[in-house]
Amino acid sequence: MISSASNNQIKNIIKLQKQAKVRNEQGLFVVEGRKMFEEARDQAHVFVEKAYCSSSYYEEYAKNDSYFKGIAFELVSDSVMKEISETITPQGILALVKKPEYKIEDMLRSDRVRLLLLEDLRDPGNLGTMIRTSEGVGITGVIMSKNSVDIFNPKVIRSTMGSIYRVPFLYAEDFAKTLTEIKNQDVPIYAAHLAGAVQYDTIDYGKRSAILIGNEANGLTDEISNLATKCIKIPMEGQVESLNAAIAAAVLLYEVKKYDTK
Numbered sequence: 001m002i003s004s005a006s007n008n009q010i011k012n013i014i015k016l017q018k019q020a021k022v023r024n025e026q027g028l029f030v031v032e033g034r035k036m037f038e039e040a041r042d043q044a045h046v047f048v049e050k051a052y053c054s055s056s057y058y059e060e061y062a063k064n065d066s067y068f069k070g071i072a073f074e075l076v077s078d079s080v081m082k083e084i085s086e087t088i089t090p091q092g093i094l095a096l097v098k099k100p101e102y103k104i105e106d107m108l109r110s111d112r113v114r115l116l117l118l119e120d121l122r123d124p125g126n127l128g129t130m131i132r133t134s135e136g137v138g139i140t141g142v143i144m145s146k147n148s149v150d151i152f153n154p155k156v157i158r159s160t161m162g163s164i165y166r167v168p169f170l171y172a173e174d175f176a177k178t179l180t181e182i183k184n185q186d187v188p189i190y191a192a193h194l195a196g197a198v199q200y201d202t203i204d205y206g207k208r209s210a211i212l213i214g215n216e217a218n219g220l221t222d223e224i225s226n227l228a229t230k231c232i233k234i235p236m237e238g239q240v241e242s243l244n245a246a247i248a249a250a251v252l253l254y255e256v257k258k259y260d261t262k
Contacts, residue, residue: 001055001075005083009074013052013084016096020150023099029152032085032094034061039162040097041069046165047098050074054081057092071095086154099152102168104178107141108185114256115187115210116249118144119175119224123216127151128159129246130213135163137257142167143182145175179227182210188229191220192248194241196233200252203232205259211252216245 002010015022016030023029028049031040034057040046051073053062058075062068081090107115116139121127127149134142148171149156157164172178183189190203191212212228214220219242225231234243234251242248 001077002052002080003077005080007080009052010076010080010084013094013096017084017086017154020152023150023152027099028096029099029157030086030094030154031097031157032087032154033091033158034093036157036162037093037095039165040095041071043165045100049096049098051093051095052076052081052084053094054078054090054092057081060092062093087158102141102170104141104143104170104181107143107168108182108187110140111207112140112260113185113187113208113210114139114141114253114260115182116142116253117179117182117189117210117212118142118148118214119212119220120145120215120218121148121213121245123245124149124153124155125159126216126244126246127153128156128161130249131156131160131167131169132163133246133250133253134167137253138260139167139253142169143178144169144171146171146173176223176227179212179224183227183229189227190252191225191228191231192252193220193225193228193231193233196231198230198232200232200234201255203230205256207259209256209259211249211256213245213249213252 040048048071051071055075056078081092116134187208187210189210189212234248
């Protein structure tokens, strides 16, 4: 059992939790909690490099030899688990998972294309909620500008509630160029914009479409909004100017989903 926070493995986990640079260098991210670990363990396309569980968790859930299904694991003391966990009340298990890789070609290959495009989204909770919503509506891919929040941030991972394993995503090095490529593949882009020309529920989204959402504070840049096929708006009453980015995405994505059966 690892009982010291000065253990090199423990130091590395703490770095993976806190530093995107370390996650990128090692190609790993951290998932916490029983649900997140068991989903990773049970999905064939997800590779778990190693698991770490507290002695109390092991006694309650994992004493059966088949629990880890061949995944290497280490026992750690409850105090060490608190050190490496990003949650106030750790569930007692976390794992190092290999970062997946997706290609834009696969997101565009089907007759049915549903994309969520995000420019400079910064809030981890918003991104996690959007990934979870994307799974709910059957999005074929989420594409983010390179300055968006790291999808492997622990707060994002927790907010996805497991959808991180199932929703294809990528970061575009050149976001504007990527949007142009998407349009060239006959996928119209609808930008959520305060100055939107038309209301979102008056559009025929067909079988191929992309929803474009901007930064929480500043919205879309002029360069990116000008690349949209059309700007759309969600009508507001009272003194509210706009919705939270994740809520706006949910409203728009579920409207688009209606056209899957038309």
